[in-house]
Amino acid sequence: MQVQDTISDQLRFPMARRLTLIQNISKYKYLYLIGVPGMVFFLIFKYLPMLGIVIAFEDYSPVKGVWSSNWVGIKHFDYLFGDPKFWRILRNTLSISGLSLLILFPAPILLALMMNEVRNQIYKRFIQTLVFFPHFLSWVIVISLSYFFLSSEEGIINKLIASLNGTRISFLLQDVFIYPILMLQGLWKEVGWNIIIYLAAIAGINPTLYEAATIDGAGRLAQIRHITIPSIIPTIVILFILSLSNILEVNFEQVLLMQNAVTLHMTEVIDTYVYKIGVREGKFSYSTAVGVFKSFVGLIAVLAANRLIRRTGHEGIW
Amino acid sequence: MYKAKFYMYQGTIGFLLALIAAMMVFPILYVLAVSFTDASVYVPGKFYIWPEKWSLEAYKYLLTGGSFLYALKASLFITLVGTPLALLISSTMGYMISKSYLPGRQMILLLILFTLLFNPGMIPNYLLIFKLGLINSWWAVIIPGATNAWTLLVLKSFFQTLPSELEESAKIDGCNDIQIFYKIILPLCKAPLAAFALFFAVGYWNTYFQAVIYINDALKWPLQVILQQMVLAMNMNNSMNANVVAEMLAKNAVPPEMLKMATVVIVMIPIVAVYPFLQKYFAKGVLIGSVKS
Numbered sequence: 336m337q338v339q340d341t342i343s344d345q346l347r348f349p350m351a352r353r354l355t356l357i358q359n360i361s362k363y364k365y366l367y368l369i370g371v372p373g374m375v376f377f378l379i380f381k382y383l384p385m386l387g388i389v390i391a392f393e394d395y396s397p398v399k400g401v402w403s404s405n406w407v408g409i410k411h412f413d414y415l416f417g418d419p420k421f422w423r424i425l426r427n428t429l430s431i432s433g434l435s436l437l438i439l440f441p442a443p444i445l446l447a448l449m450m451n452e453v454r455n456q457i458y459k460r461f462i463q464t465l466v467f468f469p470h471f472l473s474w475v476i477v478i479s480l481s482y483f484f485l486s487s488e489e490g491i492i493n494k495l496i497a498s499l500n501g502t503r504i505s506f507l508l509q510d511v512f513i514y515p516i517l518m519l520q521g522l523w524k525e526v527g528w529n530i531i532i533y534l535a536a537i538a539g540i541n542p543t544l545y546e547a548a549t550i551d552g553a554g555r556l557a558q559i560r561h562i563t564i565p566s567i568i569p570t571i572v573i574l575f576i577l578s579l580s581n582i583l584e585v586n587f588e589q590v591l592l593m594q595n596a597v598t599l600h601m602t603e604v605i606d607t608y609v610y611k612i613g614v615r616e617g618k619f620s621y622s623t624a625v626g627v628f629k630s631f632v633g634l635i636a637v638l639a640a641n642r643l644i645r646r647t648g649h650e651g652i653w
Numbered sequence: 654m655y656k657a658k659f660y661m662y663q664g665t666i667g668f669l670l671a672l673i674a675a676m677m678v679f680p681i682l683y684v685l686a687v688s689f690t691d692a693s694v695y696v697p698g699k700f701y702i703w704p705e706k707w708s709l710e711a712y713k714y715l716l717t718g719g720s721f722l723y724a725l726k727a728s729l730f731i732t733l734v735g736t737p738l739a740l741l742i743s744s745t746m747g748y749m750i751s752k753s754y755l756p757g758r759q760m761i762l763l764l765i766l767f768t769l770l771f772n773p774g775m776i777p778n779y780l781l782i783f784k785l786g787l788i789n790s791w792w793a794v795i796i797p798g799a800t801n802a803w804t805l806l807v808l809k810s811f812f813q814t815l816p817s818e819l820e821e822s823a824k825i826d827g828c829n830d831i832q833i834f835y836k837i838i839l840p841l842c843k844a845p846l847a848a849f850a851l852f853f854a855v856g857y858w859n860t861y862f863q864a865v866i867y868i869n870d871a872l873k874w875p876l877q878v879i880l881q882q883m884v885l886a887m888n889m890n891n892s893m894n895a896n897v898v899a900e901m902l903a904k905n906a907v908p909p910e911m912l913k914m915a916t917v918v919i920v921m922i923p924i925v926a927v928y929p930f931l932q933k934y935f936a937k938g939v940l941i942g943s944v945k946s
Contacts, residue, residue: 356756359756359757363755363756363830365829365830365831366749366752366755366830367749367755368830368831369745369746369748369749369830369831369834370745370746370748370749370750370761372741372742372745372746373742373743373745373746373747373749373800373805374746374761376742376746376796376799376800377746377764377765377768379781380778380781380796380797380799381768382764383781384773384774384777384778384780384781385771385773385777386777387773387776387777387778387780387781388773388774388777390776390777390780401780446673449666449669449670450670452662452663452666453663453666453667453670454663455663455667458667461674462670462671462673462674464932465674465677465678466673466674466677467932467935468677468678468681468928469677471855471859471924471928471931472859472921472924473858473859473860473861473877473920474861475859475861475877475878475880475881475884475885475920476880476917476920476921478881478884478885479880479881479884479885479913479917480680480681480684480917482884482885483680483683483684483884483910483913483914484680489910491683523676523677523680527677531935555662587862588861588862591862592881592885606775609774609775609776610775610866613775613776613779614775614776614779614866619776619780622775622776623774623776623777626773626774626775626776626777627773627774629774630771630772630773630774633770633771633772634770634771637770638770
């Protein structure tokens with residue numbers, strides 16, 4: 336049985352070459368060794384915290400530790416669902432992510448369609464360079480920039496208004512402006528980056544379709560309507576379903592940085608609430624319960640999204 | 654006739670795109686211009702895209718002040734130590750899971766995929782860092798970001814495109830898997846690894862919230878936190894310890910706005926510097942889906 340350890344042998348004689356666990360480990364020991372740092376990382380930083388969600392069912396006290404704190408079952412979840420504050424926070428979260436779906440989702444499609452019409456490749460590249468850039472800036476920078484423009488004291492818009500003898504508008508401190516500002520920031524930062532996937536989809540369209548359409552006398556707009564858009568619809572559908580499954584996700588840093596006492600009742604979302612009651616107020620169990628609720632909804636949503644995508648006749652996400 | 658229509662159409666599209674691109678660039682140009690303007694000619698509320706009189710005052714002030722330098726040091730440490738570490742962990746694990754004949758690989762892949770689906774949330778992670786004694790340490794910012802499922806999956810599929818003959822012939826020559834990895838595979842993967850290095854570096858440089866939640870010592874804050882404190886702490890409710898910053902903005906000849914904008918520029922410079930390289934990689938579509946931010 337002293338067979339050379341080659342891959343093809345294993346394929347040819349699957350039963351004969353089935354090795355025991357120990358033989359496997361010694362045979363592939365260097366390969367396992369290479370993966371050790373990563374596996375340790377995943378165990379400690381991805382899977383240990385998953386065990387940590389048990390504190391959502393306890394009255395966790397840091398002194399007693401995770402394993403000996405008092406077990407309280409679903410007390411925190413009971414409290415959560417009875418808490419009017421929670422429903423308002425859920426509503427805020429859904430409002431912001433719903434608005435994003437309405438505005439930030441279609442914007443890159445439109446931009447990609449426009450980009451695709453540009454015939455001059457150098458100009459196209461130039462525009463791409465400019466619109467991709469903000470994606471790499473941090474939210475702190477993006478929000479600092481908005482502050483330079485919008486703040487009522489230092490903001491350039493208000494200084495302009497003041498110099499024209501108008502009354503200053505406190506954009507950052509009014510309910511009406513907060514969601515539009517969030518959307519504008521999101522557009523500015525991500526619209527360019529999000530066109531990449533659509534540009535790739537458009538690049539994959541068979542050029543003979545356009546040639547045939549031109550011969551049939553279709554203009555550019557007709558070609559967009561009857562060739563480009565129908566061709567990228569599968570991509571759009573998949574991305575839309577994926578975005579739907581992220582309905583409880585907002586840009587945490589963005590929202591946290593934009594919060595202030597005046598508009599808090601509109602900008603408190605699940606993540607920022609968890610941060611405040613958990614890290615700042617030390618209510619570990621309750622805040623974990625809120626987090627678990629969100630993760631659980633997220634898990635179900637992704638699984639549902641995957642089924643939905645498969646049902647549309649595409650390969651799922653996994 | 655046809656030609657005229659073509660130019661009309663191209664002109665309109667080109668003009669609209671130019672407008673959009675201008676909106677992307679304008680805030681950045683404005684901040685750049687103001688930060689380089691001499692305080693004596695600076696008129697608040699005026700739109701600048703070019704300084705009327707150049708001056709490096711704001712930068713000189715920032716780069717001689719103590720707390721700014723501390724923050725710069727923190728950001729550099731996090732980025733320069735974090736990036737190689739992240740590359741090491743990601744590439745080694747990515748290589749391991751690229752070997753489809755490895756027993757147990759399916760299980761490991763599933764465990765990696767599951768972290769994409771379910772995230773235990775902020776508090777269990779916070780308690781873990783706390784238990785590990787990493788509070789107030791830069792490692793608390795570095796280590797949790799060292800790899801993620803997307804990066805691993807992209808690296809895995811890249812390693813799988815390399816011909817398996819490379820590995821087989823090296824084995825015949827007596828190399829073990831570790832030697833194969835760093836003598837043969839890594840040198841062939843310079844381009845994708847460079848791309849990942851850039852993306853990790855940008856990610857670490859931009860880290861804000863991890864630092865806020867895990868680092869309480871104001872002298873250890875990275876630049877992003879200092880910037881947030883300088884620009885936003887005044888009107889936001891999440892100011893923590895603004896003393897450091899108040900000290901910076903208090904006594905000096907340079908208007909605070911210019912200092913703030915100069916800080917924005919300094920925080921932006923490394924990103925601008927690596928941007929051409931970044932663009933080279935993501936334009937090819939190599940890294941789609943690999944960056945989560």
